[in-house]
Amino acid sequence: LVVLFAGAAEPPPLSPLDRARWDAAVEAEAAGDSERALSAWRSLLRFDPGFSEARRGVARQLDGRGDAAGAEAVLRDAPYDADCVEDLALLLARGGRVGEATALLPRLSALRAGDPAVRLLEAELVVAADPAAASDALRAAVRAYQKAGSAPDEAALVELTARVAAALAVSDPVGAGRLLDDIDDVGLSAEALDEARLLVAARTLAARLAQAAPTPLDPPTRAKVLRARELPPDQRVAALRALAEQVPRAPEVWAALASAQQEVGAVEEADRSWSWARALAPLDPDLAAAHGRLLATRFGPSAAPFAAAALEDAVRLDPGRVGLLLEIAELSLRRGPTGAADQALARVPPGAAERVAADQRRADLARTRQPGPTPPPLDARPPEVPPGAWSAWNLAEAWMGLGHLDRARDENARATTLAPGWAAGWSQAARIVERRGDLDAAASAWRVAAERGGADPEPWRRLGDVEARRGEGAAADLAYEVSAAHGGAAAMLTLAERARWPWSAWSWRAAFLDAGGAADPRSEAVLRRVLRWSVAAGGSVLVGVGLVVARLARRRVSAWRSSTLADLLRVAPGAAGEVAGRLAAIRHEVIKHRLSALTAVAAALDGGDPEPAAWLAARLAGPDGVFARYDAYIAALVALGRQHGVALDLVDVDPVVGPVSRALALLRGQVGSLQRGQPAASGALRAAAALIEPASERMSALIQEASSVVLDGARWRAMWEAAGPHGDGPSFEAAGPALRVRVHGADLEDVLVNLLRNASRASAASGGAVVRAEVSVDEDPVTGVVLARVVVADQAPAPLPQAALRAPVAGRGLSVVVAAVRRAGGAIRVVSVPGFSKGVAVFLPMVEEAT
């Protein structure tokens, strides 16, 4: 099912003459001799029109030569041959005619007498267009297999499951996670199940990477972009180019630069800027469409395939952009045959406004259609490369092999001039200049090759290598990251080696294993490093090495790859304040203010009143609505994690915010139903409310756990010892209740040890006998807020000026104290304590439960 048009099956009993034809057909097909294979299959079919394998062979060959319409006609001539119907469905689906393909399924199901494999085929057909329907079909197939007491081909099922899960992961990560468990009902072997887990994890990661948020624009930069847009065109280009150098990961900046360059006629540069913008925001249909239009209108016919590919991307990302299909059709016509144009036009859905124009255009094309598309030549020349460029490229390769690098460069320059959009030409140019040692030229050439190479990760990696050799670390990292985003396993490994943070290195290695690097000979060594780090990180008890353990470990790796807020706070305790602030804002603006009405709206829907649902829909999806606010907070948290080298997964993995994210994902899918007031939405509203309800409490608990410490006698003693040695110096006494203070443990230790050490040294120097610590509660009557008042006093005569607390004072540790107290949201001042010469009071926020 998965391999479209798999090779021919075993021959049925045949006459000696037919047997010879069969062998000739199979042999020619294996040798790639399309002409001979087609003629042999045709002769078999001519003598027996009911010969299914021969018919499929003819169709396969026609399709392979680009004559999809011919293949379709041949297959349609056998409407009651199950195999031909199946091939026809796959052929139609591949041409984007998923609706027509699925319409064949009932017939196929009847012909195959309820074979569950038909449901698998259905899943296969709709996986791209409708992942949710594909997952339903997959589940139905598994149920049918269970009922029939049979089992499907494990490998095919595993592969299909992984594809469906990956497609589903974008819109419904929870459903994607659950899919595997449901599929397991068919009784997969442990090995296949492991394989499936790995595949699902890898594909889901790839889908996520493709979705990974680029650097969000901070308000000052956004303001700069806006200001730059007001400038005259020339200055605008310069200003935006400078900005792009400062903020190289912001797709908006690159897009603005591209528009400006386009306006002043610098189309090559604009092309490059659009490529950067798209590499950074691969899911943005606007960027793909704008880039496609530039290539279509401002470049020659050789750019047509690239323009069409960009516009196809835009349609794939946003299927509502039906109008682009008309533009794609016109671009296809520039390349000659009308078949591809017709296919693009046929994909305009029946209800769309563009359908009339599309039908008109198809009719025009039908009138002028040439008799059949010409088959491509049988050499390896890609169809978009002119013959002159092809021969120049081959010559250049030969010169390079002989070590004549100058001749190779000149010959290859002809290839890149004749076919400027052809990635392989630029790759070869880069290899040549790199061998000549010209790194600057190599970097430019690899960059062009990478931009022309679409989703090929390799040129990006090579660009990264060259940038690294030139000492351009940031540019190298960026190139490696783009390569990794395109699934380049080697780049992930390089990024792991270059990473500054252990977490970052660890997650790149895990990504490497998941992205198919498991097949790489280096994978075992990488796995060992990941394991070692995982064990050092304190999580797992992984004893013994071997296949089973390695599998288990890989599974663990995929579960650990994404981190939680608690992980972030462990790695970066200093981030607790910011995390707490964001969570408080989520509670206040999202949960409390906007989502408290979910169950009330559900009740209204159940009672037949649609109006509150429409009201809620507007509040959810509006420009300042719940979704927009929540996304901004989540993006800020993810960016904070990234700053500390922690890849936060705030959807699937984090137990605190994850349920809220999933609830909002659930609601996002219901906006349309809510707008229409459909009663079916009430279930989703209740489910979302149930997910959100406990979230507030979890947020409080996380912050409290991450950032509060009990200050009691035992801690005072430990701090006094840490502040030593005190020798014959002063004695120490601590008084007051035990309190839980809202400050990170390490910060509290900094504060107390420094204060005690200062007091102890001052006393020892001047003969002071006692250092005293006092804890009391300072209450604000209006707000009821309580602060812990912690005073450390000594009897040394030297006064401590209040000003000492305002500026960093070297050697006394006071700057450390002041900074830590400020981080905790507290205050510090010099106070007088009866019986002591001076005291320093620190006020710290308190958590109520005193121990």
Add this chain to the structure above:
Amino acid sequence: VLIVEDGYEYVEVMERFVPDGFAWVRAGDGAEAVRLATAEPFDAILLDMRFDRVPPDRLLGDLDEAAARFDDDRGQGARFLAEHQGTYVLEALRRAGVRAPAVLSFDFGDAPARFSRLAARNGPLAWVADGASPLTIAAALRALARG
């Protein structure tokens, strides 16, 4: 019921989902709340706690005093006033002689002693947790107003 909030979320939700048996009036900041509550008697008051969307000069409470808590950092002081504004509004209402029972929308679940102190000083007072549904809020108001 007088609703004191910096946005319009509570008044919208309550008017929509609890239209019968209640009349809802909104005040956007502390000063307006005091003006309305002293002009006509209310049966109950629903108070939000955080007032992030009110400019600092319209927040009740002494900014100097609040800043002093944070080593005279006025930014932190203003944030403190905004984050606890509900309690300042309550204090101002009681000082102005408004005795209507109040419900604070704030989760005191992990700070019962703080709530007791506030209730003892400025009662009658109850609280509802974050995300409480409109019906829960209405029930709390009704229970409190009945004494």
